[in-house]
Amino acid sequence: MSTSSITTLVLEDESLLFSILSFCDDRTSRNEVLFLSKRFLDLLTSEVSFRWRLQCLHIVHGIYSPPTLGLKQTWKDIYLESYPQRNLWSAHKNSKSDSESNKILACMRLKPVLDEPSEHQAAPAEKIVLPLHQRLALIRMSQNLKSNREALRVLQMQGDWFTAQWQQEKSCNEEADGKEITPQEEVAGLPSLIGGVHSIDHENNRVFVVDHTKGLREFSFDHVLPDLSSQDMTYETCARPLVTNFVNGFNSTCLAYGQTGSGKSHTMFGPHDPSNELMSFDQNSSQWGIIPRACYEVFQALEYRQANVRIEIDASVSMSYIEIYGESVSDLLRERAPCGHSKVAAQRYVLDGEAEKSVASFEDTVKLLNQGELQKRTASTAMNERSSRAHTLLILTLKQRAHTLGQVVTSRLFLLDLGGSENLKKSKANTNAQRTKEAVNINLGLLALKRCTAALNSTTRGKKSHVPYLDSKLTMLLSEGLGGNSKSCVILCAAQDPEHAKETLDTVAFGRAISNVSNDRKRSDEESMLKHLLNDIDMSIAKCEENIRRNERWETKTVKQTNAYDEMETKVTTLLVGAESDRLELEKLLRRRAQLTGTAIDIADAENIVGFGNAHSYGMGQQMVPKNE
Numbered sequence: 001m002s003t004s005s006i007t008t009l010v011l012e013d014e015s016l017l018f019s020i021l022s023f024c025d026d027r028t029s030r031n032e033v034l035f036l037s038k039r040f041l042d043l044l045t046s047e048v049s050f051r052w053r054l055q056c057l058h059i060v061h062g063i064y065s066p067p068t069l070g071l072k073q074t075w076k077d078i079y080l081e082s083y084p085q086r087n088l089w090s091a092h093k094n095s096k097s098d099s100e101s102n103k104i105l106a107c108m109r110l111k112p113v114l115d116e117p118s119e120h121q122a123a124p125a126e127k128i129v130l131p132l133h134q135r136l137a138l139i140r141m142s143q144n145l146k147s148n149r150e151a152l153r154v155l156q157m158q159g160d161w162f163t164a165q166w167q168q169e170k171s172c173n174e175e176a177d178g179k180e181i182t183p184q185e186e187v188a189g190l191p192s193l194i195g196g197v198h199s200i201d202h203e204n205n206r207v208f209v210v211d212h213t214k215g216l217r218e219f220s221f222d223h224v225l226p227d228l229s230s231q232d233m234t235y236e237t238c239a240r241p242l243v244t245n246f247v248n249g250f251n252s253t254c255l256a257y258g259q260t261g262s263g264k265s266h267t268m269f270g271p272h273d274p275s276n277e278l279m280s281f282d283q284n285s286s287q288w289g290i291i292p293r294a295c296y297e298v299f300q301a302l303e304y305r306q307a308n309v310r311i312e313i314d315a316s317v318s319m320s321y322i323e324i325y326g327e328s329v330s331d332l333l334r335e336r337a338p339c340g341h342s343k344v345a346a347q348r349y350v351l352d353g354e355a356e357k358s359v360a361s362f363e364d365t366v367k368l369l370n371q372g373e374l375q376k377r378t379a380s381t382a383m384n385e386r387s388s389r390a391h392t393l394l395i396l397t398l399k400q401r402a403h404t405l406g407q408v409v410t411s412r413l414f415l416l417d418l419g420g421s422e423n424l425k426k427s428k429a430n431t432n433a434q435r436t437k438e439a440v441n442i443n444l445g446l447l448a449l450k451r452c453t454a455a456l457n458s459t460t461r462g463k464k465s466h467v468p469y470l471d472s473k474l475t476m477l478l479s480e481g482l483g484g485n486s487k488s489c490v491i492l493c494a495a496q497d498p499e500h501a502k503e504t505l506d507t508v509a510f511g512r513a514i515s516n517v518s519n520d521r522k523r524s525d526e527e528s529m530l531k532h533l534l535n536d537i538d539m540s541i542a543k544c545e546e547n548i549r550r551n552e553r554w555e556t557k558t559v560k561q562t563n564a565y566d567e568m569e570t571k572v573t574t575l576l577v578g579a580e581s582d583r584l585e586l587e588k589l590l591r592r593r594a595q596l597t598g599t600a601i602d603i604a605d606a607e608n609i610v611g612f613g614n615a616h617s618y619g620m621g622q623q624m625v626p627k628n629e
């Protein structure tokens, strides 16, 4: 019997063995069957069996599952996640598999500490004195102690807190020198820690960071990768579930966040070879980053499916490779040509798939990746020899049509290498106008990203807050991955070195905020990717209209002026006032909506849109026909 038929048997009729039992009449054979059934049941709950079941789901139902396991993953976990999706490709739809809320995964990857200080390293960090309660917490954690009392005893034994010995030494020194110890000297004498990553608890995925202002702080993530995690482990843990999701017809987003030089490009693309500008994906595949690995796996999965899977699914892949530099979005596959016919319409051009190039194999994607690589803005700074000077977004689009389903299912995989947040002094970008402009553009995009994350986590009067996706091109393009309909993972890249403590703390704090955001994972079918953005604008328009209705009122003014015959006359003018700022906001939103939908309205044409020229309901500062007194 083949593996797939065994698995089908296992899946579809687990009670078969029990039916066999009921047929056994003599005692010996009954015992034998009981023994066999126990072994069979052991097998059923073993990891091997779950692997078989996944194979069966793939072959019979066309549900793709990864070929290998990630960090702390089991086949059972993957099976339990995949099984509810078994009707994805059938005409009979399972609503649970079609829409599901899931939180954004946050994974932390720490750059290994350099043995020798590099020439780009900043000044050494100051020492930080921790408050007593944090110091006790640290001892409790490192020595697995249950109470503060036990931790205090350890601290006293270590003799490095306010022990009798320390107090004695202090007073002796004071007497000998005949002078009082200043508060600064007192602090210097206390046990202290240097800032940065203090320790990592891999078992429970926790990171402890020491910061100047806040002392010791603890952060928990979905995964904290080991210090020397390989590219392979990073991919398996952070990106492979997203690729699986993408092949099964859902949108996925993976982005690398962190300060400059913390390893984002290393994680997303792989190490850069200075002797060869082009990435050589045919060699040294162990060093490939997430992007080449994801492209490779997608084509492998499609090939396997074509050869082995019973459901017939036609699939085509295309790729866009985009650079976001401030408010301009350019196409790396078209020699950095601006996307769209205007700056404002750029994101529409990208989200509508107009920057896509079709790719038939992994080799095709490598060619395009290399083409884009040559166009990227990179430069040497004091923090990174080859620093990305813009945000880079790669979008894989997969269009699939299962013969059983009829309709086309479109899924997108967004892979983003964000520009690094940068302290201008540290990176010495402030000495060069161009570098400064680049850093400011990067930081502005990241700031907008943080604002969106904060809004996604907050509520006003029990309702979800407005998310300012429209504040920057970066957040507009990322709206699917942040609070949209995509399965998302953020890789938090950070340096462990003490001089980067503040930036590391900033990265982990962002990670904590983003990991509280939930996305509503849905199949996008042929829906426009813009729907999400448009919904957001429509909500804002509705809010503005409500404010206008509530606050706007007619105000009558008496104005004295000379008429055409040089005579003084008094005119009564009636104006709509009270919602001027909402009116301006409404105008802005209507413009944005028009740009996104491609209906290039001129605001003069907006007369027909509610709120413009409709004096009964709104009428922006409209003057009524003056009446002579």
Ligand SMILES: Nc1ncnc2c1ncn2[C@@H]1O[C@H](COP(=O)(O)OP(=O)(O)OP(=O)(O)O)[C@@H](O)[C@H]1O
Pocket: 110, 111, 112, 258, 259, 260, 261, 262, 263, 264, 265, 266, 267, 271, 272, 384, 386, 387, 388, 389, 418, 419, 420, 421, 493
């Ligand atoms: N996990 C790692 N293992 C080994 N080397 C690493 C790792 N992470 C980063 N590096 C090295 O550190 C240097 C800086 O990394 P990288 O260029 O990826 O940083 P970045 O975060 O993309 O910076 P920027 O935002 O300035 O572009 C590179 O030489 C890279 O090879």
